[in-house]
Amino acid sequence: METLLNDFSIGLFVMQTVIFLVLIFIMVKFAWKPIMNSLNDREEGIQNALDAAENAKLEMQNLQADNEKLLKAARAEREAMLKDARDMKNKMIEDAKGEAQAEASKLIAQAQESIESEKKAAIADLKSQVANLSLEIAEKVVKEELSNKGKQEKLVESLLGEATLN
């Protein structure tokens, strides 16, 4: 311990203190400050660049998601449109079918109606013709009959015989 204390040189201590103080001052002012600032700037720059890249990546992902969404929407729309078209087609066919049916049944009904009326007219005509014919026949028959007096009397007699008075 005594040698240690004896070896302790106050002069060296003072010199070391003074030189080291000056050294700290010079180093801080001319070396450490500019170096630290540059390093921090550089690190910030790198961080910013990394952040920007990350942002770009996120944006890209968003864009991709958007695209995906758009694509999906477009596909759905196409699907819907196709479905609509198909439905419309079916409906049109259906409608056309119904209409045709209705038209046909209407026509048939009309036809039946006209047939019926024609038939009625024809029957009426037939009836009147038959009546006329029968009248003419009857007339002719009557004329024939009445031209022969004997016969008329015989007829009257037969008729009278038939028509017994009770």
Add this chain to the structure above:
Amino acid sequence: MKVTQHSFKFLVLVAALFFGTLAYGQHHEEKHQNDGGEVNTNEEVNEYILHHIKDSHDFTLFSYTNDAGERKHVGFPLPVILWTSEGLVTFMSSEFHHNDDGHAIVERKGLKFAKIHGKIYELEQGATRVKFDEDHHATNAHKVLDFSITKSVFGILLVGILMIVAFTSLARQYRKKAIPTGLGRVLEPLVLYVRDEIARPNIGDKYYRRFTGYLLTVFFFIWVLNLLGLTPIGFNVTGQIAVTAALAIFTLIIYTFSGNKGYWGHMLWMPGVPVLIRPVLAIIELAGAFLIKPFSLLVRLFANISAGHIVVMSLIAIMVVMKNELTAGGATALSFVLAMFITLIEVLVAFLQAYIFTMLSALFIGMAVADHDHH
């Protein structure tokens, strides 16, 4: 690239200055009494190692004895700056001629100075040479305040300049580009490491910015000095207790002055414990904050680095002291393998100690500024 070229030129310039002065040692050819030349015995090895881990007024790279038996030192002198009874005195350390036992006397302003065991003494009026008592303490001289540019101060300055050059060049690079090149590419991860692994987790996201400058400075200062200590240049700056004490006191001052209400409240009047125990706890807490924490910081760094130097040098000394048992080749091989292994560990310790000092500083600061909103 231009920045790197500039700093490279600067390094070349530093190296040129460094080696240009090497020739100085050649002029001093006298034999030194206490510089025993060859180091052979255990005692000499011990003394050599203990001498090495101390601070020194000269910058000596190596010494040798020439054919004429003269001791030569290769290195360069450093300025000695003293605050004496007559005021400021300066001269070059070469005036002591590598003498370390008080025999070489330097005269300035009518005062006489001698260097004894790495300390500079001022002789009392009228004395012409240092007198010693039985314990080899000087009786007619006293220590002076020594602000010399010693080897450690030189190392501190060198590391300071290296740090300023390296990191201002890194700071300049960011003006032109976001990613640094060359040396900056090596330094940037280290700066980030201290910020993200030491400062931020220990202090918290809210406050760490204020203290990052200090923590970075401390981390690189200690680490580079630790690494320089492993080179053959032989610095032992972070193994000087004065240096580690100064660093620990910096941390102490920072966490004491940035302590918030919660910190002081918990220290002086701990909530949630019986009132009678609170003063006792306050004493323990105060001792912890002002003595134990800085002391643990300063001793850990000092002891680890000094121990590392001693171990490496002791292992190298195996080459000398076990020559008889293992033959010259065997001792050299053993010493080489062990020293190499320990040096690798010391490279790790150099980083580890810088990390621990910085981490604990950050932890202490973090404790002082933490929000105590959980009560």
